[in-house]
Amino acid sequence: xxxxxxxxxxxxxxxxxxxxxxxxxxxxxxxxxxxxxxxxxxxxxxxxxxxxxxxxxxxxxxxxxxxxxxxxxxxxxxxxxxxxxxxxxxxxxxxxxxxxxxxxxxxxxxxxxxxxxxxxxxxxxxxxxxxxxxxxxxxxxxxxxxxxxxxxxxxxxxxxxxxxxxxxxxxxxxxxxxxxxxxxxxxxxxxxxxxxxxxxxxxxxxxxxxxxxxxxxxxxxxxxxxxxxxxxxxxxxxxxxxxxxxxxxxxxxxxxxxxxxxxxxxxxxxxxxxxxxxxxxxxxxxxxxxxxx
Amino acid sequence: xxxxxxxxxxxxxxxxxxxxxxxxxxxxxxxxxxxxxxxxxxxxxxxxxxxxxxxxxxxxxxxxxxxxxxxxxxxxxxxxxxxxxxxxxxxxxxxxxxxxxxxxxxxxxxxxxxxxxxxxxxxxxxxxxxxxxxxxxxxxxxxxxxxxxxxxxxxxxxxxxxxxxxxxxxxxxxxxxxxxxxxxxxxxxxxxxxxxxxxxxxxxxxxxxxxxxxxxxxxxxxxxxxxxxxxxxxxxxxxxxxxxxxxxxxxxxxxxxxxxxxxxxxxxxxxxxxxxxxxxxxxxxxxxxxxxxxxxxxxxxxxxxxx
Amino acid sequence: xxxxxxxxxxxxxxxxxxxxxxxxxxxxxxxxxxxxxxxxxxxxxxxxxxxxxxxxxxxxxxxxxxxxxxxxxxxxxxxxxxxxxxxxxxxxxxxxxxxxxxxxxxxxxxxxxxxxxxxxxxxxxxxxxxxxxxxxxxxxxxxxxxxxxxxxxxxxxxxxxxxxxxxxxxxxxxxxxxxxxxxxxxxxxxxxxxxxxxxxxxxxxxxxxxxxxxxxxxxxxxxxxxxxxxxxxxxxxxxxxxxxxxxxxxxxxxxxxxxxxxxxxxxxxxxxxxxxxxxxxxxxxxxxxxxxxxxxxxxxxxxxxxxxxxxxxxxxxxxxxxxxxxxxxxxxxxxxxxxxxxxxxxxxxxxxxxxxxxxxxxxxxxxxxxxxxxxxxxxxxxxxxxxxxxx
Numbered sequence: 001x002x003x004x005x006x007x008x009x010x011x012x013x014x015x016x017x018x019x020x021x022x023x024x025x026x027x028x029x030x031x032x033x034x035x036x037x038x039x040x041x042x043x044x045x046x047x048x049x050x051x052x053x054x055x056x057x058x059x060x061x062x063x064x065x066x067x068x069x070x071x072x073x074x075x076x077x078x079x080x081x082x083x084x085x086x087x088x089x090x091x092x093x094x095x096x097x098x099x100x101x102x103x104x105x106x107x108x109x110x111x112x113x114x115x116x117x118x119x120x121x122x123x124x125x126x127x128x129x130x131x132x133x134x135x136x137x138x139x140x141x142x143x144x145x146x147x148x149x150x151x152x153x154x155x156x157x158x159x160x161x162x163x164x165x166x167x168x169x170x171x172x173x174x175x176x177x178x179x180x181x182x183x184x185x186x187x188x189x190x191x192x193x194x195x196x197x198x199x200x201x202x203x204x205x206x207x208x209x210x211x212x213x214x215x216x217x218x219x220x221x222x223x224x225x226x227x228x229x230x231x232x233x234x235x236x237x238x239x240x241x242x243x244x245x246x247x248x249x250x251x252x253x254x255x256x257x258x259x260x261x262x263x264x265x266x267x268x269x270x271x272x273x274x275x276x277x278x279x280x281x282x283x284x285x286x287x288x289x290x291x292x293x
Numbered sequence: 294x295x296x297x298x299x300x301x302x303x304x305x306x307x308x309x310x311x312x313x314x315x316x317x318x319x320x321x322x323x324x325x326x327x328x329x330x331x332x333x334x335x336x337x338x339x340x341x342x343x344x345x346x347x348x349x350x351x352x353x354x355x356x357x358x359x360x361x362x363x364x365x366x367x368x369x370x371x372x373x374x375x376x377x378x379x380x381x382x383x384x385x386x387x388x389x390x391x392x393x394x395x396x397x398x399x400x401x402x403x404x405x406x407x408x409x410x411x412x413x414x415x416x417x418x419x420x421x422x423x424x425x426x427x428x429x430x431x432x433x434x435x436x437x438x439x440x441x442x443x444x445x446x447x448x449x450x451x452x453x454x455x456x457x458x459x460x461x462x463x464x465x466x467x468x469x470x471x472x473x474x475x476x477x478x479x480x481x482x483x484x485x486x487x488x489x490x491x492x493x494x495x496x497x498x499x500x501x502x503x504x505x506x507x508x509x510x511x512x513x514x515x516x517x518x519x520x521x522x523x524x525x526x527x528x529x530x531x532x533x534x535x536x537x538x539x540x541x542x543x544x545x546x547x548x549x550x551x552x553x554x555x556x557x558x559x560x561x562x563x564x565x566x567x568x569x570x571x572x573x574x575x576x577x578x579x580x581x582x583x584x585x586x587x588x589x590x591x592x593x594x595x596x597x598x599x600x
Numbered sequence: 601x602x603x604x605x606x607x608x609x610x611x612x613x614x615x616x617x618x619x620x621x622x623x624x625x626x627x628x629x630x631x632x633x634x635x636x637x638x639x640x641x642x643x644x645x646x647x648x649x650x651x652x653x654x655x656x657x658x659x660x661x662x663x664x665x666x667x668x669x670x671x672x673x674x675x676x677x678x679x680x681x682x683x684x685x686x687x688x689x690x691x692x693x694x695x696x697x698x699x700x701x702x703x704x705x706x707x708x709x710x711x712x713x714x715x716x717x718x719x720x721x722x723x724x725x726x727x728x729x730x731x732x733x734x735x736x737x738x739x740x741x742x743x744x745x746x747x748x749x750x751x752x753x754x755x756x757x758x759x760x761x762x763x764x765x766x767x768x769x770x771x772x773x774x775x776x777x778x779x780x781x782x783x784x785x786x787x788x789x790x791x792x793x794x795x796x797x798x799x800x801x802x803x804x805x806x807x808x809x810x811x812x813x814x815x816x817x818x819x820x821x822x823x824x825x826x827x828x829x830x831x832x833x834x835x836x837x838x839x840x841x842x843x844x845x846x847x848x849x850x851x852x853x854x855x856x857x858x859x860x861x862x863x864x865x866x867x868x869x870x871x872x873x874x875x876x877x878x879x880x881x882x883x884x885x886x887x888x889x890x891x892x893x894x895x896x897x898x899x900x901x902x903x904x905x906x907x908x909x910x911x912x913x914x915x916x917x918x919x920x921x922x923x924x925x926x927x928x929x930x931x932x933x934x935x936x937x938x939x940x941x942x943x944x945x946x947x948x949x950x951x952x953x954x955x956x957x958x959x960x961x962x963x964x965x966x967x968x969x970x971x972x973x974x975x976x977x978x979x980x981x982x983x984x985x986x987x988x989x990x991x
Contacts, residue, residue: 015318016517044812045349048318048517203814204355206821211759212698213354213819214797215806219312221356226314245300249490250527252317252325254309258298270313274320275524288524339799341667342808354815357806362799365808366666366693373660377625377667377675378799380651384622384673387649391671395801413663416656 001074001098001152003035003060008070009146010055012089013079014229016048018139021165022077023054025143028161029153030058038064049229049272051087058152075150078102079125079138082291084114086228088197093118096189098149102126102138107185115190121149123184125176132176133169140166140173144180155181226253230273232288234266240283247277247286303491306332308360310340315358316350320523322514322530323347323429326487327400330427330511333497336361337394339382341375343401343410344368346436347429369409372417372426375399379422396501397424403444404434407468418477418506425500426508428470431515439518443468446538447585448578449570451518456573466585474508475544481507482544487514488530492541492552499543512539520569532564537590548600551593561586601779601845608739608771609634611778612678612704612764615746617648618786621702622673622793625653625664629683630716631768632706636678658683662690662701669699670807672798674750677701680768681708684722688729694761695730696823697807700753700793701761703731704746707868707919708768709955717956718768720867720919723896724929730823732762732830733896737871740778742766744847747781751790752837758830759796765896767869769956785844828898851900852907856882857889862913862975863945864968865891867930870917870959877964888968893930901937908938911945915971917964919953927951927983946975949983963987 001007009026013019020041027039035058042053055070072092078084081103093099095117102125103110110122123145125138132141140162147155158177163170210216241263248256248264255270256277266277278286297304310331317324327347342348342365351358352365366374379397386393399417401410406428414426433451434440441454445463450456454463475482481503485493493511500507512533514526521529533539536559541552561583565571574582606614612635616624624643626636642648651668655661658679669675679687684705694701708722709715723733732752736742742764749762766772781789797805811819831851838849855875857863866874871892881888891907891914893900908914918928926932931949938944948971953959967986974980 045316045353045810047316047321047350050316201814204818206818206825209355209815209819209822210797211822211826212696212797212807213809213811213815215352215355215357215809216797217357218804218806219358219360221351221353221358222312222314223356224314224316226316229319243299245298245305248298249300249305249329250325250487252319252321252328252526253313253315254311254328255313267313272319274526275522276320276325276526279524280527337801339671339801349810352806352809354809354811354819357809359806360804362801362804363806364667364670364799365810366663366697367689370659370663370666370690373655373663374667374670376653376655376660377623377664377669378671379667380623380625380653380664381668381671381673381675384649384651384668385671392801412656413660416660419656420653 001150003058003152006057006059006064007075007150007152008055008057008073009075009077010053010070010073011077011079012083012087013052013054013139014083015046015050015052017079018137019052019054019079022079022139022143023056025140025158025161025165026056026058026146026153029157032157032160033153035060036063042069051083051228073097075100075146077142077146079142080231082231086197088199090116090194090196100142100145100149102142107187111187113194115187116194117189117191119149119189120187121145121184123180125180128176128179128183132172132179141176141180144177145184148181148184149186225269226272227269230271231291232273232275233268233291234271234273234277235287235289236263236265237285237287238263241285242283244282246280246282250276250280252276306335308332308336310334310359310361311351312358312360316353317346318517320516320526322487322526323431324350325526326429326493326511326513329487329490329493330497333494334396334398334501337392338396338398339364339378341371341378341397341399343371343405345402345405346431347400347402349436368405370413371399371401371405371410372413375424376417376420376422379424398427399424400427400429402436403428403430403432404442406430407443407470415477418474418479418508421505423505426506428508428510429513430510431513431518433518435515435518444470448574448582450573451570461574461578471508471510471544475547478547479506479508480546484510484512484539484541486512486530486534486539486541488527488534489541496543518570521567525567529564529567532559535559536561536564537586538564540590540593542593542597549593549596550600551597558587558590601781603777603779605775605777606739607634607773607775608742608766609773610638611739611743612746612766613638613642614780615743616676617642618781618783619747619750619790620674621648621650621676623651623653623668623675624677625655625661625668625675626677627655627658627661627679627683629658629680631708631718631772632678632680632683634772635704635706658686659690662687662694665701666690666694666697666699669701669795670697670799672793672795672800674754674793675701676703678704678706680706681710681716681722684726685710688726691726691729691731698759699761700759702746702749702753703761704742704764704766706768706772707765715955718770719954719956721921723765724920724922727897727929730760730827731897732760732834733765734894735765735867735896736771737869737892739771739774739776740847742771743778744841744845744849747786747790748837748841748849752830752834754793755833756796758833760827760830765868770869779845781845789840789844831898834895849894850903851895852903853892853894854907855890855892857891857907859887860889861887861911862915862968862972863889863891863908863911864964865893865914865916865930865934867893867896868919870919870953873959873961874964876961877968880961880965881968899933899937904934904937905941908945909941913948913972913975914945915948915950915968917967918949918951921951931983946980948974948980950986951983952986957987959987
């Protein structure tokens with residue numbers, strides 16, 4: 001990347017994972033270096049667990065005036081590997097740009113699905129975060145990978161902003177970012193485009209909007225797949241199940257259904273993986289399994 | 294016809310008022326409470342929602358999560374809109390144009406109920422409209438990012454009552470909404486929590502049969518705003534009840550009735566220590582909270598004994 | 601049709617009664633009180649089979665109206681001044697959710713200083729709220745336009761709330777003769793209200809979904825196109841009403857403008873006083889006329905342009921101030937409406953009649969003469985406040 005042009009970043013994360021903080025750290029680090037930078041979130045109603053976006057722009061010497069969203073990023077960062085199969089993270093990514101992915105998979109494994117006319121960078125940030133921070137929150141860890149892959153900001157420049165933001169927890173976050181910097185592997189661009197996730201969004205024209213925006217199809221939001229928010233899934237071991245139904249009654253999604261044989265199961269289309277059913281099951285029928293594993 | 298599901302030998306309406314696919318945070322205690330309320334209400338209802346989490350997570354145009362007629366207009370006016378609907382139903386059913394048994398149910402968060410919507414609620418209660426008001430209390434303005442409300446508990450750190458070296462965060466005690474409602478002399482007031490689903494549903498059914506205003510105040514655990522783990526939502530609700538911080542009771546025609554006889558309260562510390570919003574509290578502050586909770590619970594018991 | 605003498609407020613209440621309103625939700629405020637007191641009395645005596653909700657504020661009055669209208673009940677309310685301002689955010693919801701609530705606004709000034717008396721400050725603060733808005737000039741018109749409002753607003757191709765503006769005290773508290781229509785004629789004129797998307801468990805709908813950035817613009821476009829196209833129904837309704845009553849209503853009304861070179865523009869009850877000033881000036885040899893805005897929203901652009909195209913000067917009389925802006929809000933809108941015309945009259949702006957201040961025939965004469973002078977001198981960038989003490 002070249003600091004003489006505006007470098008645009010798009011961060012993909014989930015509500016609660018700190019993508020906005022990541023974008024802020026990049027902007028503050030760039031500003032600390034005397035550069036011009038901005039960071040902003042995609043303002044929306046999305047909740048903890050739902051896919052969210054954050055953005056950056058960085059330029060060495062010219063103030064950044066553009067306020068619109070980033071649609072043709074130079075850099076795409078994916079904090080959560082689960083997003084790769086549900087969102088077209090590569091949408092608009094520029095030729096010779098960078099796609100930075102957090103994944104337990106190796107670079108050679110990921111190349112076949114995510115290599116394209118861009119550099120592909122991979123790091124197992126979740127593993128590093130668990131080790132250094134004790135929690136699988138990767139927003140600071142991924143900063144190291146991004147600095148390594150993009151190359152327009154120095155790793156040390158992150159220290160100040162991280163200290164300011166995280167206080168006592170700063171040293172472990174700085175260590176995690178450094179480890180990610182060291183472990184990030186990068187593959188050069190290839191000519192072929194990988195297969196992309198198709199996201200169909202049908203929105204009404206103004207003529208199709210009924211008076212007062214009335215919605216006449218009850219429960220139509222059922223089409224929305226909240227299962228995409230999940231980082232853990234439920235695994236039922238029916239050998240111990242007494243069909244008591246407590247998992248059903250305590251599910252905030254209403255996505256646990258009774259089968260004809262009387263056993264209950266969670267509908268993966270909706271289950272967000274909160275783990276309430278597993279905690280409340282008196283017979284320990286349900287375990288929560290990490291999606292990525 | 295509605296079908297049922299058997300849960301611990303009890304029949305539960307299988308009807309889901311709030312369809313799956315709603316956008317609440319994972320582990321949302323409030324969405325769970327709405328779901329349970331819907332099972333008890335059934336389908337002959339019209340829901341009026343205040344602005345807030347439950348509105349935003351269920352009604353992103355052009356879709357809706359609601360299986361029953363539902364209206365949202367503003368933050369502070371759910372009770373007034375409900376008043377109009379109830380009067381409209383009365384007027385239309387006189388002409389044979391509406392089912393007079395249709396129940397109007399207004400819902401709002403703690404901010405919409407105890408702060409900005411208190412006047413409209415008071416007016417609707419005083420005028421004795423035939424409606425149920427349900428407060429889904431998650432103890433702060435969660436929809437806008439965890440700002441304090443008058444229902445935020447003493448000692449909680451929120452974004453507008455942040456704890457620091459010189460303050461414990463929220464320095465006022467939670468507003469006693471059920472008592473304020475009861476002071477309007479309404480036929481039925483109850484507290485509930487989704488951790489006790491059958492108690493909650495039976496209270497909603499009771500409210501359905503009241504001719505006049507009724508009020509149910511539901512403590513709704515919010516892992517996002519309380520900074521607690523999602524899987525412990527039900528357990529935290531139980532602790533809120535068992536510590537006496539949020540006792541379950543009913544006020545029927547002015548008579549208080551405790552729903553769970555608790556001779557010994559769990560220490561409040563058990564409840565507080567599981568939540569990030571209370572993590573900063575010193576043993577002295579926790580002790581002072583314990584004293585106040587004990588005193589409040591004793592007062593409540595006293596009221597129940599006198600009734 | 602029977603001719604009787606009655607106070608304006610009571611005539612309005614009679615119109616609401618004759619329209620068989622189902623729900624009235626209102627909060628008392630001077631000078632609107634006589635309307636809602638009368639309606640409460642009609643409900644109490646059983647003469648009007650409706651539910652009267654004595655709400656605890658205007659915010660709740662309009663909110664209750666949203667509810668009753670959405671469940672399919674014909675809904676009426678009335679307010680004034682501060683009450684209209686307290687309703688402010690709810691007004692936008694009513695029009696955006698396309699709920700045809702009918703409201704009479706008894707125009708009143710805004711505090712501070714507190715003033716219960718009339719002007720158009722309250723109207724101007726809710727210009728952009730998306731309601732159909734019209735002005736009455738006398739008791740007969742207040743009665744007629746209230747009846748018409750139900751038929752217009754509830755039409756399925758309209759579904760917009762309607763405000764009928766009547767001047768505080770000058771119309772609300774004046775006793776005048778007016779013609780009352782026969783109930784059978786009214787029943788034939790106003791069909792029963794059937795809201796097509798009513799809240800009903802028999803057919804669940806969601807009203808008031810939220811609009812993220814990817815749909816809000818389309819929602820507003822749809823609403824705006826719908827509001828502009830309501831004019832067809834408004835004109836049809838007034839045509840039908842003329843057949844019934846013999847009285848005609850037009851979006852822009854003119855008085856002696858056929859051969860006029862200069863015209864005064866007014867809205868509301870001062871128009872009839874202004875007519876006398878026109879008569880007087882004509883007897884002095886001045887070719888002056890009067891143009892009145894009947895329909896305020898949707899704004900009657902075409903009718904206005906047609907009405908003033910032959911004038912050299914249009915003198916606009918405002919009863920409100922757009923503080924710190926182009927002071928006369930109506931003058932400002934008129935200038936904007938006329939700007940695209942190749943030849944257009946010069947627009948001169950006056951403000952008066954604030955907070956119940958009287959404007960006499962003589963004052964109007966003086967104002968028109970002053971306006972003509974200002975136009976001749978091309979003194980068009982300022983405005984003048986009339987009848988004000990001090991230099």
